[in-house]
Amino acid sequence: MILYIAEKPSLARAIATALPSPQKKHDGYIELPNGDCVSWCIGHLLELAEPQDYNPAFKQWNLDHLPIIPSDWQWNAKANTKKQLSVVKKLLKNADQIVHAGDPDREGQLLVDEVLHFAKVPKYKLEQAQRLLVSDLTPTAVKKALTKLRPNKEFAALSCSALARSRADWLYGINLTRAYTVKGRQAGYNGVLSVGRVQTPVLGLVVRRDKEREAFVSRDYFQVIAHLATDTFPFQAKWQPSDACAPYQDEEGRVLSRPLAENVARRITNKPAIVKEFNKAPKKQAAPLPYNLSALQIDAAKAFSMNAQKVLDICQALYERHQIITYPRSDCRYLPTEQFSQAKNIVTKLQGLDLGFKNAAQQADPTQKSKAWNDKQVGAHHAIIPTQQLNAFDKLNHDEKKIFELIARQYLIQFMPVYEYLTTKILVEIEGGLFSTQGITVLKEGWKALMPRQNKEEPELPQLKVGQQIHCQHGEVLAKQTTPPDAFTDATLLAAMTGISRFVSDKEIKAILKETDGLGTEATRAGIIELLFKREFLKREGKQIHATAAGRALIEALPESTTVPDMTAKWESMLNDISQNAIPYQKFMMELNQVLQQLIAGARQGSMSQFSNLPKTTVKASAKRKRRTTSKATASKSKRGQQKNQSTG
Numbered sequence: 001m002i003l004y005i006a007e008k009p010s011l012a013r014a015i016a017t018a019l020p021s022p023q024k025k026h027d028g029y030i031e032l033p034n035g036d037c038v039s040w041c042i043g044h045l046l047e048l049a050e051p052q053d054y055n056p057a058f059k060q061w062n063l064d065h066l067p068i069i070p071s072d073w074q075w076n077a078k079a080n081t082k083k084q085l086s087v088v089k090k091l092l093k094n095a096d097q098i099v100h101a102g103d104p105d106r107e108g109q110l111l112v113d114e115v116l117h118f119a120k121v122p123k124y125k126l127e128q129a130q131r132l133l134v135s136d137l138t139p140t141a142v143k144k145a146l147t148k149l150r151p152n153k154e155f156a157a158l159s160c161s162a163l164a165r166s167r168a169d170w171l172y173g174i175n176l177t178r179a180y181t182v183k184g185r186q187a188g189y190n191g192v193l194s195v196g197r198v199q200t201p202v203l204g205l206v207v208r209r210d211k212e213r214e215a216f217v218s219r220d221y222f223q224v225i226a227h228l229a230t231d232t233f234p235f236q237a238k239w240q241p242s243d244a245c246a247p248y249q250d251e252e253g254r255v256l257s258r259p260l261a262e263n264v265a266r267r268i269t270n271k272p273a274i275v276k277e278f279n280k281a282p283k284k285q286a287a288p289l290p291y292n293l294s295a296l297q298i299d300a301a302k303a304f305s306m307n308a309q310k311v312l313d314i315c316q317a318l319y320e321r322h323q324i325i326t327y328p329r330s331d332c333r334y335l336p337t338e339q340f341s342q343a344k345n346i347v348t349k350l351q352g353l354d355l356g357f358k359n360a361a362q363q364a365d366p367t368q369k370s371k372a373w374n375d376k377q378v379g380a381h382h383a384i385i386p387t388q389q390l391n392a393f394d395k396l397n398h399d400e401k402k403i404f405e406l407i408a409r410q411y412l413i414q415f416m417p418v419y420e421y422l423t424t425k426i427l428v429e430i431e432g433g434l435f436s437t438q439g440i441t442v443l444k445e446g447w448k449a450l451m452p453r454q455n456k457e458e459p460e461l462p463q464l465k466v467g468q469q470i471h472c473q474h475g476e477v478l479a480k481q482t483t484p485p486d487a488f489t490d491a492t493l494l495a496a497m498t499g500i501s502r503f504v505s506d507k508e509i510k511a512i513l514k515e516t517d518g519l520g521t522e523a524t525r526a527g528i529i530e531l532l533f534k535r536e537f538l539k540r541e542g543k544q545i546h547a548t549a550a551g552r553a554l555i556e557a558l559p560e561s562t563t564v565p566d567m568t569a570k571w572e573s574m575l576n577d578i579s580q581n582a583i584p585y586q587k588f589m590m591e592l593n594q595v596l597q598q599l600i601a602g603a604r605q606g607s608m609s610q611f612s613n614l615p616k617t618t619v620k621a622s623a624k625r626k627r628r629t630t631s632k633a634t635a636s637k638s639k640r641g642q643q644k645n646q647s648t649g
Helices: 010-015 079-094 105-120 125-128 139-146 152-186 200-217 243-248 256-267 292-304 308-321 337-351 389-396 396-416 446-450 490-498 507-513 525-534 549-558 566-578 585-606 618-629
Strands: 002-006 022-025 028-029 037-040 046-048 075-077 098-100 220-229 235-241 269-283 419-430 433-444 469-481 538-541 544-547
Touching: 002 010, 002 079, 010 028, 010 037, 010 098, 010 139, 010 308, 028 446, 037 079, 075 079, 079 105, 098 105, 098 125, 098 152, 098 337, 105 152, 105 549, 125 152, 152 549, 152 585, 200 490, 200 525, 200 549, 200 566, 220 256, 220 419, 235 419, 243 389, 256 433, 256 469, 256 538, 269 433, 292 308, 292 396, 292 433, 292 490, 292 525, 308 396, 308 525, 337 389, 337 396, 419 446, 507 566, 525 538, 544 549, 544 618, 566 585
Parallel strands: 002 037, 002 098
Antiparallel strands: 022 028, 028 037, 046 075, 220 235, 220 469, 235 433, 269 419, 269 469, 419 433, 538 544
């Protein structure tokens, strides 16, 4: 008997649909005519054991117990899915062949592998187990995937990486959360002070941005604009101060002296100007790549003010319920070349849908192949794109249509002409001073015809020659003020997590991170941000995201290494290396345990005076929050990837 184990019931049904009929539906599995079976997990069926499972004394939160580091890690069956675990274990005993059908990512690999090991499947069966990678739930796509089974042992390193991540979150979260919660109580704060390997550096980003904004002192600065006349039409150019003006400029080259700016404006008024440089160059710009999850979440936040978790939930519905998009938790923005054969059918169907860019979409040429098709850039999953099952479009609700349109547009632009334009740069000299300007002339909209119109228009510039004399009619002084950095929003906080190298101080780690995926993973980022809101460390003010008083106090109490991305980002890089067989699991865990020992020692000595002035939480509220956050180690009740315990992220 062949046993297919899917990650979720929806995937199991999709697999069964692609296999022979008639089929019998049983409690927890589907039986095929030849006796083969398709069963499923319901997210994680197992969770890491809690501290008290290793030692009953650990039920009490006590600094003397820390750090808690299991020598022999244990899994427990999740209470609400024990029945399904029993079904899978029974089927495994009777199976001659196992097909692992977890989602095509790190967590999906571990999710089924942990069940195989927990059920003590014999080694010879594990050696023969196969891996089914499904990123499109339509019957045609699943049938194709079933012809391309791979040995499951090829993915052992990926599973090991997920296991290391899970245990790291448990160790880091449980130990530091207990340490700082106990210290907080000693300072009079009754709430749970949750600390996480990923969530705390994210909170640190927001706290530091808030402080930077509060400490910001606005300064006046001045620009000088030359209004220039030519034989064709006028244009404007901005003064470029010389080195002699440095004493009157700030660190970013802005002129702080109004008298200086006004003097320049007077000197250039009604004076000849000589063209020193004139460059006009044709440029081409290819379409941006199809979406991965983070890029989609960022664009959805900008366009619709949707938070990351809502976008992920909608994507899951589009993938599982409607089967109108491919696997959404992808970190890849490329497509396998074999997928190109479906392009004509998908593009034709998209052109027939009532999309907001329907007219422009008719220009799409499905025979055109963009740089998105690149097998070398595709791993276990590919970019998020529409499937061929587009008849479900009319069934989508308003928000689902919004997200689907973004995905459809990003796919369609792969088949659009390139954007062609002319860049014009002009440098003129007036009374010994240099003034510059630049503009863009659109030659061919290409793929940009599908994109929303930009409000900012580039100025049209005249045709000039080097050495040509033109006339400065007058100089104008523009008084401006420096502005504080923008507060984080859903879009910019996600962008910060994916481009975390910008916030890393260590040059070596910074260089490494430019090649990796950033802070957290595609599957966990939305959950981490939402977790910080649920724990009342973050709050929303309109579109802006700010830290609460408790969130700020926690960051101020913690050692800096836990609140900046450097250490966590380095560990993310190491987890990626484990998945590539570049470093062993033991090296990562050894380094983490050493750092943990130092952090716990520091926590014992640290001050929590920041919490003495905070509002006291009630014991009832504190106990409720404690139960919610104490020690569930990996996924939320309903969504893998939305971490729920103190150890997550």
